[in-house]
Amino acid sequence: MVKIAENPFIIIDGSSYLYRAYHAFPPLTNCFGEPIGAIYGVINMLKSLLVEYHPSHLAVVFDAKGKTFRDVLFENYKSHRPPMPENLRLQIAPLHKIVKAMGLPLLAVNGVEADDVIGTLALAAVKNGHYVLISTSDKDMAQLVSPKITLINTMSNTILGPEEVRLKFGVPPELIVDYLALMGDSADNIPGVPGVGKKTSQALLRGLGGLKTLYQQLDSIRTLSFRGAKTMAEKLIQHREVAFLSHQLATIKTNVELNIPYERLAVENPNIASLMLLFQRYEFKRWLDALKAGKWLQGPKIPPSPSSLRLLSHPTYSEAAGKSWPKDGYQLISETSTLQQWITTIRNAGAFAFNITADGLDALTANLVGLCFSVKPGETAYVPLKHYDLDAPMKLNLAIVLSALKPVLEDPAISKIGQNLKFARGILQRYNIALSGIAFDTMLESYVLNSIAGAHDINSLSDRFLQITTEQCEGRESQGHNRVIFNQCDLQQSAYYAGVAADLMLRLHQKLWPSIQQTPKLKKVFEVIDMPLVPILSRMECAGVLIDENILLAHSVELTQRLEALEKIAHQLAEEPFNLSSTKQLQTILYDKQKLPVLKKTPLGAPSTNEEVLTQLGLYYQLPSLILEYRGLAKIKAAYADKLPKMIHPLSKRVHTSYHQAVTSTGRLSSSDPNLQNIPVRTDEGRRIRQAFIAPTNTLIVSADYSQLELRIMAHLSHDPVLLSAFFAGQDIHRTTASDVFNMPLEKVTQDQRRSAKAINFGLLYGISTFGLARQLSVTQTEAKKYMQLYFERHPSILAYIERTRRQASDQGYVSTLDGRRLYFPDILSHNHRRKKSAERAAINAPMQGTAADIIKRAMIAIDEWLEKEAPPVRMIMQVHDELVFEVQRDEVESAISRIKLLMERCFMLDVPLEVKAGVGENWAEAH
Template sequence: MADVTRPTAPRLFLIDGYALIYRAFFALLQRPLSTSRGENTSIAWGIASFLKRLLNTHQPELLAWVHDSGATFRDELYPDYKATREKLTDDLQADFDQGLQRVLQLLAAYDIPVLSAPGFEADDVIGTMAARGVEAGYNVVVVSGDKDFQQLVRPGVWLLNPGRGGPASVDESWVGVENGSDRLGVPPERVIDYLAIVGDTSDNVPGVKGIGEKGAIELITQYGPLENILANVENITKKRPREALQQYADSARLSKQLVTIHCDVPVPFESEKLTVGQPNTDALRALYLELEFTSLLKDVGGAVPVATSSGTGATSTAADVAPALPVPGRPAAPAVTLGESGVPVLADARYVTVDTVEALATLLTRVREVPYIAIDTETVIEPGAPFDVDALRSRLVGLSIAVAPGEAYYLPFAHRRDDGSGNLALLAGDTGTGIVGRRINAGAPEPVNLPPFDSDACAPLRAMLEDPSVTKIAQNAKYDLLVLRSSGVRVAGVGFDTMLASYVLDPGRRSHGLDLLALEQLGHTMTAYDTLVGKGKTQLPFDVAPVDTARDYSCEDVDITMRLRAKLEPMLAEHALLSLFQEIEVPLVSVLAEMEWEGIAIDLDWFASLKARFAAERGRVEQAIYAEAGEEFNINSNPKLRAILFEKLGLPVKKKTATGPSTDASVLQELAEEGHVLPTLLMEYREIFKLEGTYIDALPRLVHPRDRRLHTSYSQTVSATGRLSSHDPNLQNIPIRRELGRDIRRGFVPREGWRLLSADYSQIELRVLAHLSADPAFVSAFKAGGDIHRQTAAIIFGVPLEDVTSEMRARAKTINFATIYGQGAHALSRQLRITNAEAKAFIETYFERFAGVRGFLDQCVVDARARGYVETLFKRRRYIPELKERNFNIRAFGERVAQNAPIQGSAADLIKIAMINVRNAIDAEGLASRMLLQVHDELVFELPVEEADTLSALVKREMEGAAVLNVPLLVEMGLGTDWVSAKA
């Protein structure tokens, strides 16, 4: 199955509005939601929930809601078009119309424009806006589950089926160029030909009677578009389709006209009006109160009253426990002024350009007078860099420093003049180039820079940045540390990071961005980067910004960072989170920056050989699949796969989607566990296919030209559990259990003459569980040492340790981890291949033997219900609003989170502490060894051979001593010439 590359910013989302409204209405037709006054709120609830999910999950830059406008040219072309749709009764029509009005109120409150065009359907408006969006440099996302839109998919245009929430929830799904043929079996450019033949019963499109989906695919595969099929109708060997096409040729031509989306509708494309802004929270609050959407009120800072239950499930009677980072009703917006720079500036602020050595000296004197400063770097990305944001491939343009709220300075180093000669958008006066483009077109002055950052004249500045006695604060400090490291400076003294503070206060929130924090906590709307330099193809590099424009933009960042610190630090203290923040999260920033800077070498020759081996292995599996299926087919086509698995081979259907039986990983896994060969081969094929694209092909392209090493990026603010995540590339998802994954890891090597050291916590989460639960039997099992799973098996099955069989150990291991992740009897039965009754009895026996574990897990849920959150050993909080949901499945998920988060979060805290302590110990002993990677519970180091004993002892000491628990922490270590041999 092809992975879909997701669209990157800037993105234009186009919502097929009526489709969502109809779905929301009819999904709850038998049991509609209603207020205590009796108003049907099914549509309003469905759309409000959808908008919240879309905005939180995808954070679109541009957005439009598209509606039909009444009769269209298709009705004139074919009077029976959509004539078979069921008419609503008068009462239902009244409910529908009222729901539609509520949707329009919601859209107005969100400031989402509604688009339509007389005489055309929403499909045509969407098609037109998609075409114009791509032309304007946007990646376009059409939000709809309608298969007709697949004809629009092409480079720059995606289709997003939004899925649905509720008890029968369905995950959203993406269609892009990689999987554009999966659903219908034909590529996007042939969708209209396919629909012209098979017709569409929902729209009463006639098609060609007598030819079904399979026949249409065969014809299109052989002849291409409908016109070519009709031209070759006499050459079609099969009698039935040949005669059907001869008889219904006119019907096919008409159907193609009906299903073809027009992309030239007279509707304006105005990016300014489509730009996503901030919703009118007062209007939303009033609407939610009127509709009794109590659970949504917290999103707009509304007080949650004691609700009067209407018995509909649309409201909640329990008050939500707020996270430590409150989202108040938006504070009053502070006054701003607009000067020559074109950037709005806070009225009480003074932003100064420092462009002489004398002014720099004065600033450095001022820096020494204040308790702390805020810093921010401005950069341009290197040409050819694989990612839009990459600190290690960015060049320093300027630096801003705030010394107090409202007092900030901008230091320009590499601004240049751009007269527009190399930029057609500038020459044309394109407003898409933002504030900077307008300034340049108006005739900006020649930039004046300080001497280069690495010059002798700037040595005092570099010394200040490296001085640990000068406390620095920042938003996303790691980025600035890496940019400055690339410029020769190792920043010291980082004492506060507003992004991390937001994360510690509320790890589950959708964004910890500076602009959102400024709006929520200060009421201030910051100047967006796209507003400054434009978007897409017309976006200008930051170094052509006039210096005064750059100054006001960059100084705003550090000024807001300074002001936010004053807001966030007291919140951390109030909720007893300051220790976690100051002793773990902030010190970890410099550790991660050093690891990212170092990177790790990969053996390019090895990866070249892997490419050939993986291709051969994929070919072998393909042939095995064809042999098992009895025919060759497109393995990446879901329709083809469904036909083989469930029609030809008659395998049992495990789950269904909107388009038919599912062939996702869980289905294949279940079928494989039942002993079916083809699903097992398909899983193997998909794994090879994914590894090829994600690692074999990708990793060599990501090697940095500076040092020919691979540099991943770590994020502290993604996982709500406290775990670190790795991206660009993600090195935490390389499979290790199979030989293919180990082959990839063999390509990770030390520099010549050095070695890699792997240090991996042994059973860290089980040890944390033993400590937290204080279960005597569990604690004793760990203190006894040896194989914990054998120890557990002996206790569960009541046999001496020496009598534990390999099967007993395997079962004990499975349930040990099932306990951590809250798996029930059904999941355990599948894993162990036993009946549900046997799995249930096994779980009961486990908790009889380890009653303290059961008591601890139950208490976690009780505490979470009472407080709204759970805590780790180090007081990290995980808020669990799901426990307040009426839906059983969501609530059950919340219970599993409540049980798992203290365990997984504590393990995450422990390895973070270990990383800090190991780094400090390496520095203290003056070793040349370096910490390179963190993957789950493992740390990977690079070291000279002569430091092997010293480093091994140091790492073991610091990792096992990261905390004192009532069970010992154990680290397993290995040394090798590649990552795999170091794990052996």
Template sequence: MGTDPDSAPEAGRPRGGAMAEAVAGAEALPEVKAGERHLILVDGSGYIFRAYHALPPMTNPEGVPVNAVYGFTTMLAQFLTRHVGSHIAVVFDAARLNFRNEIYPDYKAHRPDPPEDLVPQFALIRDATDALGVAKVQQEGFEADDLIAAYAKAYLAEGPGKVTIVSSDKDLMQLVRPGVQLLDPMKQKPIREAEVLEKFGVTPDKVVEVQALAGDSTDNVPGVPGIGIKTAAQLINEYGDLETLLARAGEIKQPKRRESLIEHAEKARISRRLVLLDEDAPLPCPIADFVARPPGDHKLEHFLRAMGFRSILARMGRLGEGNDPPRRGAPPVAVKHAPAPGPAAPDLAAPFSDYETVTTEEALARWVAEATAAGVIGLDTETDSLDARRAKMVGFSLATAPGKACYVPLHHGDTGDMLSGPAPAQIAPDRAFALLRPLLEDATVLKVFQNAKYDLEVMARAENGGFTTIAPIDDTMMLSYAMSAGKHGHGMDELSVLHLNHAPIKFDEVTGTGKARIPFGLVALDKATAYAAEDADVTLRLWLLLKPRLREEGALALYEQVERRMVGVLRLMEGNGIKVDGAELARIGEDFAQRLVVLEKQIHVLAGREFNVGSPKQLGEILFDEMKLSGGRKGKTGAYSTDAAILEDLSAKGVELAARVLDWRQLAKLKSTYVEALAAQIDPTDRRVHTSYGMAGTSTGRLSSNDPNLQNIPIRSEEGMRIRRAFVAEPGHVLLAADYSQIELRLLAHLADVPTLRAAFEQGEDIHSRTAAEVFHLPPGGVDKEARRRAKMINFGIIYGMSAFGLASRLGIPPGEGRTIIDAYFAQYPGIRQEMERLKEEARTNGFVRTPFGRKLWIPDIATKDPVRRAGAERAAINAPFQGGAAEIIKRAMVRLPRALTEAGLSARMLLQVHDELVFEVPDAEVDATSAVVKDIMESVATLRVPLSVEIGTGHSWAEAH
């Protein structure tokens, strides 16, 4: 049975933000006098995706998804009540492939497929357009933007008039001219020449020249490496147009810019053809068909009833049952008078105060009803632990609008005497949950969390069966992370200060600190309410600000298709955990302890006396005071530094004591961090460890692993492999490890477009041997292990922006030889140096670089005056797209794999993600079938210039699977 869309919000309710703004934007249309010709062209794709992302999932009576249909219908209907144009049409894209793919096959190759639940709605949206009496246009082989350009030109050629294009798409800004403007439905403002000049730095007639130079990572338009919008605008303003610039490129003073323009001139020309809209595209419908007209009531009503859109029918006065003909006097949707004013926009400046403590069932029922009517709510839980698997829910808070929030205590006073008083009155948890459950399971109410993974797990494990179905959800932490990875932190307090200019109440302020800290369940209810309700309030306000920004920041697909879906994927993985053989772990611990004793004795002999090997101060005194070694540096405390870099340098110079201390430190760390910590974290109920994945803690999009950290166990050392032998499969199962092969190097070959590297990957050659042969000029068959090792060091060092000095240190050679090797590498692969320079220039110009899939990765220190920090930022700018691109690829695979395995009838469970590797637990009988599905999905989630390759291994233990 489908969800009744009637309970979806009215257009204009702050439910999705974008939908209300799209409707309100109609008021910005220019005033048109009676009889004046005015063509309105609505960008159908913009409306569709805005509607889809503004509304939670819903289905019609037949179970077909219709949230985008509902939103589109509402927006267009509201628009029609306000427009004053003489002609109107909605322009749609016909298919992904068009004439641009013949010019450049990789055009839009990185665009993700539309969401699965959106695909069946496309045809219904076209039916909605018909039902509303609006002409619809599409043409195979051409994009909607081309048709918009062609119709605008043809309309003005027929006689005086105006054209308004309802879209904020930057690609359409080249069409702005006298008589043609855009209308931004998000900002409710027209876009004319001044707005285009502000965005691109050039007049509308020069926009294509700038876009040709700058390219577009979202559409995979190549452009010229190292040139962004600002630089492109400067060049075009100076030289006039692209061809003049390319002809005079030799005059450019900046050598990198000059060389890039000369080498990539043809890419610029191709890019111009890709971004230039075809104003002579065929017109599939005559303009006369666009004459504005009211819809036929019966046709529209029939469509609305078939979809189950009772709320729209109610606005028409046609909510009665059956298919009676329209009543006389029932107002049509498309009328040319001003509608009744809608609800006011949310007041983000509302005070953070006057929150309610809910202690009765009647009060909670009232809040649930209000939340259901609001359509979107902020939601937060208060617990007694940061471990979601063990946390007990002390209470929860709801926010229905800025400044309107409540706290519902459930277990205050359970753990003590509430500061010598009786436990306060509060709703019994089972009764509170019974009242809350319909709201959490209502598919028409969007639930907004900050760090949803934690709260969803806490609520799933709550008493009385918990809440296993909470949907749909949004996560403000991940909204921020999708747009601003590396720019700042994404915790609620930091986001609140940054976006709301409000510092929330600190946890320590209500619980105290140190020995005086009390559990949250003992906090007085007035203080608990101020703290907890504020959290829900801040979360909702952040959502209202951040969600509409996703599209303009180019992060909408990343958030919707990857980051939001990862919440459920990671919860499943964390719940699965991985089995650990406690007995094997104990044996490893005993062995490590004995080896540490032996190492300690060796170190004492080398030092000439006993000392605390774990004391950096004592070690420094022995190395630099007693042994008189050079290179000692004292810090602010007066003690010598003995960090890993110092010891590695001494070890390379033949100081055996330094080498043995490094061995001791590594073994001691493995013993404490993994052997002892893992043993303590084995869950006694299932004998498994359950790591927690951090979703927003890195600057590159990679996941982190915590409590315990399972991502830093050494894989190449004997000790690391021993620890991995303690991770085992259940009886009748094996562990399957699926590892992307050299994914960052493949991304390098893709981004830098290096023909020889591409050929090596396409032919399945060993990339390090190929590099060794070409850089060191070795004959066929002349690459030995040492040459390959050096080539491998170079390949990965280049990705991480390693300097000649750094490479020389790693290889144990003089710095001059390191420079010679790097120069030879870049001479062999010139495209790599150019790509590195382009990335540094992109970071300096924009403050960020992008992954191959368009994600912004911010580089905060790129403009610092400190040369050391700036050099580090430049290395980060070089590396970020490769790490970030690899992170996105494996996340895409993780999102798709659970469903693919289920559809294949397989019961494999995904357990771990470790850098470029996924680990599964697979029944013995399903190994071959699971391997095939996993390999197929992982190798097909992204289209690069080189093939992705996944290596599969299996075994009873994690070590055996490698």
């Protein structure tokens, strides 16, 4: 591992920090409604470096405003990047003030990028005999690495010296620019040589040398042993100009005129008075308290578990409020007798914090490396199962250990406390251990208390609730996956890392659980809904879903042809070729050349080409509508038609999504890899994707979907007599609304009027404005206002509910679901009118959306209980919005549907009946 020289000159890529913090931290605001999340994240990362290295000299470098010399060289340089979000731009000035008040030199030079300033500073420092540490996540910086210049990525704790660069990129630092020039860089829109990828670039550079050498030895390329070597010279000749342009764009300028002596980059004492005013303004209370107590940049730091769970993989940095952290209580179990003593201790305690370490993130293939337990803060025991520490040979047999622990892990009377226990259950299942007694997950405890208070990983929770700092351990990286291989760590070190994680879990539970207990409804949500769902989601993830890749591959080919056809038509409409995916080029075509009206501008003042604007323009002009169609098809192709076949697991031959309980603000589940929630529901393209989700042999797909669930919840919450009677009578609620709004008999309502009524019904659920409704219905605002007035005249109870909910959100800062889950809206009191109105609209819908989420979870729990108890030939494989999807044995379909509908319709009682519609088919599209 690379060793950092003592007191290096640290150069921080402030722009890299800024964007990482913006995307990594939640959208926090202060009481004035000002965004502060990115500020908080950047200062956290800066503090960590200061505490870790105590540098005497340092520079924080940001990009300056305006264009750089690269924009002059290449018009499309970084042109594909969206403009900086407004709520990020607003944080730059206050962040700069805080950085300067911390006593840190800050640089931003016009006409060049932060990379160029960093490169110039680094080489100048080396020339003067200093070692340099550059903190960045930008791969371009690898070209600067040398024996005296090292890179560190504090997010992944990756440190790159010359050898590490060679291992990571396949070429040494001096060839990184050539590497980027050949293969291009999509992040910066550097074109590269078409058809030259990573492996080809490595083969060329390792075989002959840099770009200039390649062009001097073109005849030698055909002798190299890589695919396409014989025709590569012709390709390079054809694209010589773009190759050297790419080389120029990728090269970091190291001779920027700075005229800043090294002495001016010294770290100075912080301006305490200025920092206190800034921290008070932006409501960084803990830092303010630390300043008052004289403990700024103090406190013990605790390394997180490096397990493949990545429990602490998202580091934050804070003071530990003067608390000491135990080290002596973390025990390594190496004897069977000691293990038995701990098992006795666990049984007597009746509950214990539980942490596993594994050598991978895939529950179907990852191996169990060790287990860690804690029944008392500061005391943990780590049982190693699969380590390769040659200096400490294993003394415990895996089979014997698991045999001894199995009764404890499967005992439902012994409560398990952990973080992301769903993953632990999935791993243990492969070892024939059915983890039971899953009682407390600290991630879900935090989520139940406040879903939007911040991230719910153990690192963030430790910082937020325990004021304990965590950082990632130093460990080996598994090539290409950027995670620590835990089983190759020193055993004593492993015991400590795993112990920290288990200890934090226990301490967090002891901190969070009393707060939940104080509110009986929250306690019920946690115990009755969220925790019982953990093993169910684990089972569904492990089950996966069968995919017919041939259907998707054929669809991908069709989509490619359609995209090419659309592109051709777009070029004809524009009367010239252009890149349909380039925002800049599209702005030029639509607004400069075709003179379309500018309906909205980006934060930087450019005419917008977002979906909302193109939809409005598409009502009157053909090209914007075509661009929207192109974008939609391209998204479907990339996200599903092309991606899903690559996600088929090599062992199960099925696709396994990951369900997340602690991501959305309303309690709804989300999924990733693949994201099942984003497959279009009512489009032909969405149906084509669903056709690829197929039933295995001798089974059929059954889809069970709640009918108009949120409207039924609205009827219950508002006690609206018209809605109540319509649902009890089994009427078409949208046709009923159309009859009311358009003042005509029910039987004479047209399909167009029903569609308009549907837009009104669902629009009002989301607090839609008159302008929004007018746009949806393609009518004037006067007409939309008339429709809304007629609706509320007919449904005064709904208007009363909306006003009541708006007041409740404003008074309490939150609204509640019918089960009592609290949904917070910090922007409800914002001085920013737009933020406040947005929060009000969200608050109106939140009780319905949150209740719908709780109802589908209750349905899953009821169905899973039936499946586990009676073991019918039915498997629950997917949850999407208000729909559950099953694989059912063919001859059991009718009885299964009957039972599924019964359980879903009776899992929760509203003032109107719940209704479930079920469908059957050979694939998901047929069933839904």
